[in-house]
Amino acid sequence: MRIDATExxxxxxxxxxxxxxxxxxxxxCLGQRFIAAGMDDxxxxxxxxxxxxxxxxxxxxxxxxxxxxQDAVGDTMNAGRIVIHGNVGDAAGYAMRxxxxxxxxxxxxxxxxxxxxxxxxxxxxxxxxxAGSFLGEYQAxxxxxxxxxxxxxxxxxxxxxxxxMHGGKMILRDECQDVIFPSQVDVxxxxxxxxxxxxxxxxxxxxxxxxxxxxxxxAPFTVVTPSGTNPYQQLYIAN
Amino acid sequence: MRKEGEIRIxxxxxxxxxxxxxxxxxxxxRIVASMRPMHDRSNGLGGGFAGxxxxxxxxxxxxxxxxxxxxxxxxxxxxxxxxxxEVVKGELIPIRKTAAITDExxxxxxxxxxxxxxxxxxxxxxxxxxxxxxxxxNTSLNGAYVFSSGKNMGTFKAVGYPEDVGAFYRLDEYEGYxxxxxxxxxTNTPGWWGGAHPFTLLDCSVxxxxxxxxxxxxxxxxxxxxxxxxxxxxxxxxxxxxDYLMRVQKLTAEEAAQIIAAPFWSxxxxxxxxxxxxxxxxxxxxxxxLLITGPFSIVLGFNGGLMALNDRLKLRSMxxxxxxxxVYIASEEAAIRVMEPxxxxxxxxxxxxxxxxxxxxxxxxxx
Numbered sequence: 099m100r101i102d103a104t105e106x107x108x109x110x111x112x113x114x115x116x117x118x119x120x121x122x123x124x125x126x127c128l129g130q131r132f133i134a135a136g137m138d139d140x141x142x143x144x145x146x147x148x149x150x151x152x153x154x155x156x157x158x159x160x161x162x163x164x165x166x167x168q169d170a171v172g173d174t175m176n177a178g179r180i181v182i183h184g185n186v187g188d189a190a191g192y193a194m195r196x197x198x199x200x201x202x203x204x205x206x207x208x209x210x211x212x213x214x215x216x217x218x219x220x221x222x223x224x225x226x227x228x229a230g231s232f233l234g235e236y237q238a239x240x241x242x243x244x245x246x247x248x249x250x251x252x253x254x255x256x257x258x259x260x261x262x263m264h265g266g267k268m269i270l271r272d273e274c275q276d277v278i279f280p281s282q283v284d285v286x287x288x289x290x291x292x293x294x295x296x297x298x299x300x301x302x303x304x305x306x307x308x309x310x311x312x313x314x315x316x317a318p319f320t321v322v323t324p325s326g327t328n329p330y331q332q333l334y335i336a337n
Numbered sequence: 338m339r340k341e342g343e344i345r346i347x348x349x350x351x352x353x354x355x356x357x358x359x360x361x362x363x364x365x366x367r368i369v370a371s372m373r374p375m376h377d378r379s380n381g382l383g384g385g386f387a388g389x390x391x392x393x394x395x396x397x398x399x400x401x402x403x404x405x406x407x408x409x410x411x412x413x414x415x416x417x418x419x420x421x422x423e424v425v426k427g428e429l430i431p432i433r434k435t436a437a438i439t440d441e442x443x444x445x446x447x448x449x450x451x452x453x454x455x456x457x458x459x460x461x462x463x464x465x466x467x468x469x470x471x472x473x474x475n476t477s478l479n480g481a482y483v484f485s486s487g488k489n490m491g492t493f494k495a496v497g498y499p500e501d502v503g504a505f506y507r508l509d510e511y512e513g514y515x516x517x518x519x520x521x522x523x524t525n526t527p528g529w530w531g532g533a534h535p536f537t538l539l540d541c542s543v544x545x546x547x548x549x550x551x552x553x554x555x556x557x558x559x560x561x562x563x564x565x566x567x568x569x570x571x572x573x574x575x576x577x578x579x580d581y582l583m584r585v586q587k588l589t590a591e592e593a594a595q596i597i598a599a600p601f602w603s604x605x606x607x608x609x610x611x612x613x614x615x616x617x618x619x620x621x622x623x624x625x626x627l628l629i630t631g632p633f634s635i636v637l638g639f640n641g642g643l644m645a646l647n648d649r650l651k652l653r654s655m656x657x658x659x660x661x662x663x664v665y666i667a668s669e670e671a672a673i674r675v676m677e678p679x680x681x682x683x684x685x686x687x688x689x690x691x692x693x694x695x696x697x698x699x700x701x702x703x704x
């Protein structure tokens with residue numbers, strides 16, 4: 099089912115999504131916020147530019163954006179999958195606690211800020227291009243993976259990654275010679291177990307975007323985790 | 338008339354801009370339209386626009402835009418202006434009455450030139466006399482407020498949503514080579530016509546989304562140089578800082594950006610070019626009181642160009658799009674797609690990375 103969003107504000111658009119068949123295609127989208135917020139069992143494809151907080155509190159189903167998305171994609175999402183074929187703005191996956199966000203191109207500042215995990219809820223965000231500053235700021239759980247594709251001479255991540263990180267894992271497809279990490283994280287080369295994990299999470303990602311999995315794996319990966327001596331770990335999560 | 342500095346309440350906003358690098362004049366309608374998809378970033382308590390190159394027939398005269406609370410205030414203000422300026426034209430700014438914009442003050446514009454005898458007696462240049470006149474009217478002539486004072490440019494602002502403000506001021510009837518726009522969501526002050534953006538002094542105009550935390554430190558410093566911050570809004574102080582750095586200190590827009598959004602010392606330490614490193618160290622040390630902290634994204638307009646800038650932590654969003662000789666800037670990509678659906682490139686500048694666009698022909702006066 100098609101929904102023409104040209105004359106719809108965000109609440110009318112969300113009403114139309116709720117009352118449509120599970121699978122719908124939105125055309126003429128231009129800046130409407132909160133698309134599919136809190137929904138589950140949906141399969142929404144978007145043509146145009148969705149507004150901020152796309153898929154906020156998403157609780158299941160799939161959102162696909164053919165082009166770029168704006169700020170706060172998947173804010174506090176709980177489950178489901180958001181697939182962006184272009185770039186995302188700032189704070190993608192803000193406080194995300196489950197599900198997957200797949201970004202084909204670049205992410206802005208603060209991607210994965212305060213991502214968290216609980217038992218079987220382990221969020222995954224994969225960024226195909228490069229990430230802006232403060233990647234994984236205050237990260238508390240989950241996995242952030244950056245591939246650095248088509249990045250030219252840009253660093254895979256801009257300044258201050260992992261600031262305040264105290265849980266979860268970040269993996270960068272690069273040797274990271276030119277990246278400065280804060281003192282409270284451990285930085286190491288991916289071992290065989292890491293590479294198996296990377297292959298597992300990249301399999302559906304590559305299928306989404308038609309990328310060759312072996313090509314993606316044929317590169318060095320750097321793994322970043324909070325160091326065991328980090329005092330905040332005890333304070334914030336081991337309770 | 339209660340100015341908003343008299344009341345303080347303990348922001349999300351929308352900004353947009355478009356410029357033709359070759360100086361082609363563009364109708365104001367498109368910049369107004371760009372604000373529509375960002376409607377929810379404002380709350381109806383302020384909207385405004387600045388247009389550059391809109392008064393070519395009066396390009397050698399300062400265009401003063403004023404709000405008055407009464408006819409007698411206007412008469413008093415005109416008498417004051419005529420003491421020091423030749424007023425070549427004074428008229429009501431044309432408006433289109435709509436239900437969306439209410440309680441409008443009396444809105445006039447004057448095209449003026451400083452009297453040479455006055456400049457000689459006071460030993461001032463023309464710009465400085467204009468600045469002093471604006472400060473004098475805005476601080477001591479109760480009921481009058483100058484909200485625009487540059488040459489061949491003008492600011493149009495009101496309490497209302499920006500798209501309604503644009504219709505109210507009939508911006509579809511103006512053409513400029515550069516436009517900036519703002520939709521306001523005031524969080525600290527209640528929203529008054531003069532407090533809407535852009536804030537302007539001479540041809541320097543600022544639209545701002547953010548909430549700076551260095552306001553008082555910046556204000557104390559800038560007031561030492563004759564500026565008077567009357568509205569308690571952070572945008573006013575940003576405008577005066579940029580006027581001071583670029584007009585008085587004669588720094589470039591890029592240098593001004595390296596002062597107000599100076600990189601962290603740790604970032605400066607990583608700069609590999611020794612000359613650039615030295616300059617960053619110098620500017621940060623020399624003008625430490627003009628470092629602006631807290632979230633902001635601004636577009637500074639000036640005769641002949643504009644600069645877009647985020648705070649160094651990039652706590653507000655900003656997107657830049659380009660198509661042929663046109664450059665578009667907005668808080669959201671959706672707004673850019675309204676102005677130009679088919680941009681060649683679209684990208685987000687990093688925090689503290691200025692995007693400066695200069696016009697090379699047409700109506701631009703250069704700077």
